[in-house]
Amino acid sequence: AKNGIIVLKRPLGTSSDSNSDSDEEEDSMSEGEMARLMEEVEEKKKLIATIRNKPWRMKRRLVLLREAQQFVDKFEGALGKGKGRKWYAYKVMMTKKWIKFQRDFENFRTACIPWERKIKEVESHFGSSVASYFIFLRWMYGMNLVLFGLTFGLVVMPEVLMGLPYGSIPRKTVPRAEQDTAQDYSVLMDFNGYCKYSVLFYGYYNNQRTIGLLKFRLPLAYLMVGLGTFGYSLMLVIRTMAKNADVGGGDGDEGEFTFAWKMFTSWDYLIGNAETADNKYASITTSFKESIVDEQENQKDENIHLRRFLRVLANFLITCSLGGSGYLIYFVVKRSQEFANRDDLSWYEKNELELIMSLLGLVCPPLFETIAELEDYHPRIALKWQLGRIFALFLGNLYTFLFALFDEVNTKLEEEGSIKNASIWAMKEYYANFSLPVNDSDATPPPMDPGDVILGPCWETAVGIEFVKLTVSDIQVTYLTILIGDFARAVIVRFLNYCWCWDLEAGFPSYGEFDISGNVLGLVFNQGMIWMGAFYAPGLVGINVLRLLSSMYYQCWAVMATNVPHERVFKASKSNNFYMGLLLLVLFLSLLPVVYTIMSLPPSFDCGPFSGKEKMFDVIMETIDLDLPAFMGTLFSYAANPGLIIPAVLLMVLAIYYLNSTSEAYQNANMELKKKMQMVSKRICGVPSDEDFNQEEPKKQHRQHQPGDEGPGGPAAQSLPGPARPAGAWLVSSRASCRCGTPETGTDQPPALSLWSEQRNPRSLKENRPRPEAEPPGRVLTCRKT
Amino acid sequence: LRLFYRYRDLAPQLVPLDYTKEPDVKLPYELIGSMPELKDNPFRQRIAEVFSEDGEGNMSLDDFLDMFSVLSEMAPRDLKAYYAFKIYDFNNDDFLCKSDLEKTLSKLTRGELSEDEVKMVCEKVMDEADMDNDGRLSLEDFQHMIVRAPDFLSTFHIRI
Numbered sequence A: 001a002k003n004g005i006i007v008l009k010r011p012l013g014t015s016s017d018s019n020s021d022s023d024e025e026e027d028s029m030s031e032g033e034m035a036r037l038m039e040e041v042e043e044k045k046k047l048i049a050t051i052r053n054k055p056w057r058m059k060r061r062l063v064l065l066r067e068a069q070q071f072v073d074k075f076e077g078a079l080g081k082g083k084g085r086k087w088y089a090y091k092v093m094m095t096k097k098w099i100k101f102q103r104d105f106e107n108f109r110t111a112c113i114p115w116e117r118k119i120k121e122v123e124s125h126f127g128s129s130v131a132s133y134f135i136f137l138r139w140m141y142g143m144n145l146v147l148f149g150l151t152f153g154l155v156v157m158p159e160v161l162m163g164l165p166y167g168s169i170p171r172k173t174v175p176r177a178e179q180d181t182a183q184d185y186s187v188l189m190d191f192n193g194y195c196k197y198s199v200l201f202y203g204y205y206n207n208q209r210t211i212g213l214l215k216f217r218l219p220l221a222y223l224m225v226g227l228g229t230f231g232y233s234l235m236l237v238i239r240t241m242a243k244n245a246d247v248g249g250g251d252g253d254e255g256e257f258t259f260a261w262k263m264f265t266s267w268d269y270l271i272g273n274a275e276t277a278d279n280k281y282a283s284i285t286t287s288f289k290e291s292i293v294d295e296q297e298n299q300k301d302e303n304i305h306l307r308r309f310l311r312v313l314a315n316f317l318i319t320c321s322l323g324g325s326g327y328l329i330y331f332v333v334k335r336s337q338e339f340a341n342r343d344d345l346s347w348y349e350k351n352e353l354e355l356i357m358s359l360l361g362l363v364c365p366p367l368f369e370t371i372a373e374l375e376d377y378h379p380r381i382a383l384k385w386q387l388g389r390i391f392a393l394f395l396g397n398l399y400t401f402l403f404a405l406f407d408e409v410n411t412k413l414e415e416e417g418s419i420k421n422a423s424i425w426a427m428k429e430y431y432a433n434f435s436l437p438v439n440d441s442d443a444t445p446p447p448m449d450p451g452d453v454i455l456g457p458c459w460e461t462a463v464g465i466e467f468v469k470l471t472v473s474d475i476q477v478t479y480l481t482i483l484i485g486d487f488a489r490a491v492i493v494r495f496l497n498y499c500w501c502w503d504l505e506a507g508f509p510s511y512g513e514f515d516i517s518g519n520v521l522g523l524v525f526n527q528g529m530i531w532m533g534a535f536y537a538p539g540l541v542g543i544n545v546l547r548l549l550s551s552m553y554y555q556c557w558a559v560m561a562t563n564v565p566h567e568r569v570f571k572a573s574k575s576n577n578f579y580m581g582l583l584l585l586v587l588f589l590s591l592l593p594v595v596y597t598i599m600s601l602p603p604s605f606d607c608g609p610f611s612g613k614e615k616m617f618d619v620i621m622e623t624i625d626l627d628l629p630a631f632m633g634t635l636f637s638y639a640a641n642p643g644l645i646i647p648a649v650l651l652m653v654l655a656i657y658y659l660n661s662t663s664e665a666y667q668n669a670n671m672e673l674k675k676k677m678q679m680v681s682k683r684i685c686g687v688p689s690d691e692d693f694n695q696e697e698p699k700k701q702h703r704q705h706q707p708g709d710e711g712p713g714g715p716a717a718q719s720l721p722g723p724a725r726p727a728g729a730w731l732v733s734s735r736a737s738c739r740c741g742t743p744e745t746g747t748d749q750p751p752a753l754s755l756w757s758e759q760r761n762p763r764s765l766k767e768n769r770p771r772p773e774a775e776p777p778g779r780v781l782t783c784r785k786t
Numbered sequence B: 001l002r003l004f005y006r007y008r009d010l011a012p013q014l015v016p017l018d019y020t021k022e023p024d025v026k027l028p029y030e031l032i033g034s035m036p037e038l039k040d041n042p043f044r045q046r047i048a049e050v051f052s053e054d055g056e057g058n059m060s061l062d063d064f065l066d067m068f069s070v071l072s073e074m075a076p077r078d079l080k081a082y083y084a085f086k087i088y089d090f091n092n093d094d095f096l097c098k099s100d101l102e103k104t105l106s107k108l109t110r111g112e113l114s115e116d117e118v119k120m121v122c123e124k125v126m127d128e129a130d131m132d133n134d135g136r137l138s139l140e141d142f143q144h145m146i147v148r149a150p151d152f153l154s155t156f157h158i159r160i
Helices: A002-012 A020-027 A031-053 A058-079 A084-112 A116-126 A128-162 A185-189 A218-248 A258-265 A274-296 A304-341 A352-372 A379-435 A459-499 A516-533 A539-562 A575-600 A618-626 A630-639 A642-682 A690-703 A713-717 A762-768 B002-010 B029-033 B044-051 B061-071 B077-088 B098-109 B115-129 B139-146
Strands: none
Touching: A031 A058, A116 A128, A116 A274, A116 A539, A128 A218, A128 A516, A128 A539, A218 A516, A218 A575, A218 A618, A258 A274, A258 B098, A258 B115, A258 B139, A274 B098, A274 B115, A304 A352, A304 A379, A352 A379, A352 A459, A379 A459, A379 A516, A379 A575, A459 A516, A459 A539, A516 A539, A516 A575, A618 A630, A630 A642, B002 B061, B029 B044, B044 B061, B044 B077, B061 B077, B077 B139, B098 B115, B115 B139
């Protein structure tokens, strides 16, 4: 629609450039006229800016727009005074050109958004909740693309282009012992062999301070990109959350308008498919019937003790299973460590860890759901519990995995010490053996063949390998589940239906529905793993980008071909921020291990860009010392002083506290205003108590002010006084269009005294009141004494 | 521009390519109602009537643009609320009275609910939303109620 409006403006609008030939006229204008003119121009400009928001007919809008534009053009150039005039006109023209450029750029940007058609198709078939998953996927894809660009451009490319090639130094070469098997498919699938010694992993990168002609500081870039990944993701997530919170609107009481909302907002205008429309009708009908039944029946807890006992039992069972899964993972990781020492492993044993983790992720959620049936909660609450439990499951799994991994890292570190000695020893031996046959002691022996040098166990690469394997197996399991769970099921149901006893399509198993929450959580946790592993395996982000891309097409196809729309109305509108919040939490949790390793674990001595240093962030220290001017070094050393940092932290804590308390105060003020509005609108125009009287007055004028008061203000202004009701004097004295009274009623009527408290249930209030019919206009209302 | 082509596609022989002379072309309701985005919508008749100038559902290009701009995702909430009110107001009296509500409900459920249920739901809606207690919903009541709805923006939206 925006395109349409813009296009129309161009042929029909007359936006000529400011004419400077009206110079002669301005000289005669006085100051006052100038000021007035400026005001008018400003007003017209504002009109042009807001014209889209007014609910007028298109024609009227266009006519007004044209008028306003002509007016602005004619007089704007005239407003510049004297010598400044030409400059002013020039400025105005540049502003206009800038605005036009911005508009064009916006158009271009909207046209560039990928997959718009696809998502629209899914939306029209399945409604907006399923489509929200795909929109989320698209957003993730965008974020990963940027991260990939960063990593690729700043870390991988320089190393490939300007660093030393494969085979030149020990860390980049496959050790001689492994060289025979390095190209085997099975070894490659494990990410050993050639994969291990490639750009994909941490161990490949050289620790030279600067490489190539441009003196590109690779180690510094590596660290910065790693931290920048987190920073960028954090910024993006928070920005999206803020945007979502804005759109979400205020949170009214949930039960306040159930029926009204059901009636007016349940139809999804996006639906463009007959089958979905049928489903939607059915679900709307069902939902109405449910709410009616809810209303009519008086829910009384028959047996509150039984219910409590069942809930406790369910929670206990679930905690047990969570603990069980955590222990299982720990056990499997330990086993995989033992396996690492053996050589003859079956495929299952090699990939056991990843398989178990993915299977747990598959099996446990339905298990939780079945156990949750015991609890008998309201569906929305049950969903929240379910999501919380799945979250706990994934979290527990991930962290157990991490702890086990850390155990491994520590053992590797110990091993390193001994290997360091061994390799130095081997080097010395090699030189000693070499110089024997040569009598010329001046000749320098050639360096040892890189394949022979004993390499330390590069723990970072090992960690990177683990993460990559985990991600890959996660991808495989997801795709397989879709293939089997949805596609095969659909095929079976479709074709076996002809020769089966009961109706497969209507009863069990029927077609699958699209599991939104499961998929979103899977996506969120996948992203968490990427964040954790990206520091140790720069290639991981690239793998993820490919995965998201293929996932988009694959899942779109799967959804259209094998799933049916949900039977129940899925009200997922508030969950947008919920998933973002989850993402934020996962981001923080995945930040922790990486930061911990950067700060405290020593890097491997012979692989990766930080080899040889005490701690990884020593690179920053080095850069500050050597590259930046001297005073910056002293500046940083002052800034790092604890005496400065602690007050800064205190200041931030105080700021957070202050902002928190002001926001609470605003919320309270909001609640007060809301309550007042409700009180005013639901109360019969009768007698308030004294304090209500004092409070009502300022609010009355406030209440009737509605947006869009120019055009549709019409109906409101002509609104007629409604039913016969006692008119309070104070109510009459305020705005004439108040429905409760007419201006004729004098102020001399003594109000009847019936005091109502604020907390009175509005429903019972209405029941007591007789239901009035619409009165003809102009009737004088009398005050009734109750 | 895309919208213009969609409009034209509905009746290529009636709509000229050149709009600078501002021809007075209106597409009849049947064509509008058969657009894929609208054909499953139970309120398509009302939508067309609200946005068309003559109130019959015959729309010119301007009306067409109007309609889709209001229903797009960039339209502000109040604007949408205003037009939603007009759509649901079947008898065009600027109020949503009981019969309007009943008609809305029957269109939504395609007549699946019984008489009593329909009456009950309409009463409940009136109870909840009617602020000034005059037995019908005015624009303010409607707006007051609908801007609180969490999914109003996302459902009252057509992507084109």
